[in-house]
Amino acid sequence: EAQVTQNPRYLITVTGKKLTVTCSQNMNHEYMSWYRQDPGLGLRQIYYSMNVEVTDKGDVPEGYKVSRKEKRNFPLILESPSPNQTSLYFCASRITGVRAEAFFGQGTRLTVV
């Protein structure tokens, strides 16, 4: 089954404690991205990657890091989480073609206290 898998689904952490949210896709997609979803603000892109070892900033990259060492994985790293990073996070993947249907993971609800 084609899917994007994120872990964990829920996470409560304390300010400053480094964390990683993993994302893996099994569709051999070149393009992967991370979004955060906040009430009234929709889906805002954090980082994206067009292929292995190629990453770029989205609209709200501050406080986040990513890496793309393998095609299937695109982890999101919060080196020093702060309460304003409390949000619902989605990983997505797609091909780089014109009809670029994006497949989303189930989401990770992060709370930073």
Added chain:
Amino acid sequence: GENVEQHPSTLSVQEGDSAVIKCTYSDSASNYFPWYKQELGKGPQLIIDIRSNVGEKKDQRIAVTLNKTAKHFSLHITETQPEDSAVYFCAALTSGNTPLVFGKGTRLSVIA
């Protein structure tokens, strides 16, 4: 870069009525316009899309229209059902290597 505006932010309709959600985009080079449905506790899922060389596309009770001159596109849902209740996002894409830009979403409630 591309900017997508979506209206309304919330929409309530009676079961069986139609619902229309509208989006405008800023970059005339955008050529692909998908719509996503997000049910509670899930990630967004593609429900219909349209390319810039097509004016209208229909799939059962949902349809999308595109007006390239005015740079706006709309989602139409007819004969709404309670299971249509969800958040809907429009998006625009300029090329395969650029980010998909989303509108802020519309929360649709279908009242039985």
